[in-house]
Amino acid sequence: MKFSFGKIAVICMLLVSCSSDDAWRTKVQNAEYLHRSIKQVTDVIVHDIFSPPVASRIYTYVSVAAYEAARHQDSLCVSFAGQLHGLGQVPQPDKGKEYCYPLASVQAALKVGRALVFSEDKMDAFYEGIMQEFKNDGVPKDVFERSVAYGTQVADHIIAWSQKDNYKQSRSFPKYSISEDPATWKPTPPAYMDAVEPHWNKIRTFALDSAAQFKPVSPTKFSTDKESGFYKEAFEVYTAGVKMTDEQRQIASFWDCNPFVMNVKGHVMFATKKISPGGHWMNITSVACKKTNADIVKSAEAYARVAIGLVDGFISCWDEKYRSRLIRPETYINQYIDENWTPLLQTPPFPEYTSGHSVVSGASAMVLTKLFGDNFSFTDSTEIEFGLTARSFKSFIHASEEAAISRLYGGIHYRPAIENGMIEGRAVGNFINEKVRTRKEGKKLADGK
Template sequence: MKKLLNKNYIRLALITLIVSSCSKPEPITITTDQYHASVNKVIDIMIHDIFSPPVASRVFAYPNITAYEILAQNSSKHKSLEGKVTGYTAIPKADANSGVNLKLAALMAHLEISRSLIFSEEKLDVLKDSLYTNFKNTNLEEFEVTQTYANKVIDHVKAWMDKDNYKQTRTMPKFTVDIDDLSRWQPTPPNYMDGIEPHWNKIRPFLLDSAAQFKPVPPPTFSLEKDSKFYEELMEVYNVSQDITKKGDDSEEIQIAQFWDCNPFVSVTRGHFMFATKKISPGAHWILITQIATKKTNSDFEDTVNAYAKTSIAIADAFISCWDEKYRSNLIRPETVINQHIDPDWLPILQTPPFPEYVSGHSVVSGAASVVLTEIFGDNFAFDDDSEVPYGIPVRSFNSFYDASTEAALSRLYGGIHYRAAIDNGLDQGKKLGHFAANKLNL
């Protein structure tokens, strides 16, 4: 009888243990790789949807800021951006006793805010549904309470996001080309597209006092006089291109130009057919460099999101600042002047993007991003940049973020799409903006 009671007791204990273990599911674990996956998927979709570089910068900024703010409320390292970012007010706070998983909420926010900013939502849903299924299977209660909280934050951020004038700029008039002024920008081959985002300086900045806060010095005055500064810079573009072409496709200059091309509007003509090639934007390239840096340093989840958020803010403001100058100076591209006045058969090594020349967008963005990343990860941060490998372009190595930004800027001369002033002044403009951003963000 005693043996039977002991057996029953053991069975009861086992049943209790099983029930107890079933009633307390494992907490959901969120990894940096999952956040990287979300970022990478958004980049892939932006390439597919052919987002312009300025618009792409907006798509990076809001999701990363939202994720950052969710984590900052319980962080000893990173503080809220309230009072630093224009128009932003603090998100709803999670109840400490509610069981909300802040890392999960941050990932949900990145996915959902990104989804609201892209066109091909169904492509992001593939990743989202896969992740959510696993999370639900791990701990349904934690998933649901976290999702409820994340949705409150998402609604809060969307309300702020919707006031940045983006929607208003969608209905503003196209850019008018002044064909009577030889110095003014004109659409370029092969598509002769309208100038993109002529009203981007009306987008609400994140940190800047205004779009013109870091207005650069004016470009050299347009002139075809051979002793003028403009003509000197024009001939530099032409002569450098001629020299590079003689060296062949394997030259270092062409490799640099192609590596930093980052023009999502490139099209290729084959007979009667024209198709676009897949390329990331300048902002996307620097977001991927951010990813490379976080992986090299084995950054934890908080620090990874911090790097993405702060870099994306600088990139977004850099585009606002740059585009403000582009449509103010409205300077003609080298391709147009060279074809009209020097060599009608000349082609730049890179395809000219569809907007005015001064200043160089890649120079401004690279300058700003390099400063912020240097403040986060330090000087002389050597890294191998494999961002362009998916597009058939080999890895390039750099000794620092500043080295990378200098090469990115110079690539515009090698590519034949910018004059020297746009490159040098653009890089200087970007670095000044980057230091301002770093100081305001307390990096």
């Protein structure tokens, strides 16, 4: 068969045109769109100084929204509807119509994020920029509008779900009452802030059967007797602070994650803004996704599963904190050991037992190990933007154990809060791994085994 030069030119033009028309489908698969969106939520959480429990709630609704919109790109993925408490069937895309699911996922995540933070202007500026990037990728106008509309439907559904978790009602619950009992928590310097979220156990759990499902053993009985177990636990914290090594100091600072740090200079008090424990583990999730080149669906899946572990971990931990209401090391040591001692880290404004960082680190490590496998080595760069160097770990469990013991080095927890907190957190994480499905039966989770 012979072709004239003119026919060949037309065919070439058609091939180029088809290739150009399809190019956007490849461009939008870049998971960086979602990673950057989650990072934007983190940046605003830090800016707005949300408490660690509240931050975990924000992360979970944002991540679930992102996953529910993205999952339709992978036929093996299943919805969280009917698995997470109170979550009804999520709106579905129209059959037979084309969508850009990465765009819908980002739309859902950012709209939910905007609804849950204070700095809406910061979310709006980021949103306008990333939407323009999708347009620049060449997403056809009808697909763009349809995808944004679908992402909005998912977001509205998730926002409506969030409004029934008892969070708004808890804003008007009474403040924590200081007890005269010497064993109980008292506000600590320099700000002597009120106790944070004393009613957090009344927030609806996401996957856990109840806030007390993994209730830890009781803390060591309070005593001022120098031969008592409690005194010895406090003295261990005191000694660790006095004999701090450079490595221990670096570990404590790296895992500080206290958004409440207050600085006092003369009559002026101002806050140093830091990432929360949940934000730190969400960033580790990002690191793992990027190392494995996880696509947007697998990345959304990972963020959502980790976030569920975080939020239920904080609910479980706070349930115990305001049950035992245990005195912090700083208060005890100043009263009974050394009135001039100060911890390396500023004591967070809530009771001591169990350690929140230990609980959520244990939960996150279990979830991430299920997703990405054992012995997953990585370098954690989370704290670089806060002036600290990156740290490398052999596995998620290795990182979680360092995060936990950092609380003793920092002078803010006794050892039982750390060790029992890890047990509590791992139980939460393992429960979520077993109960919550994101893949059809027999299919692996993300890139894990």
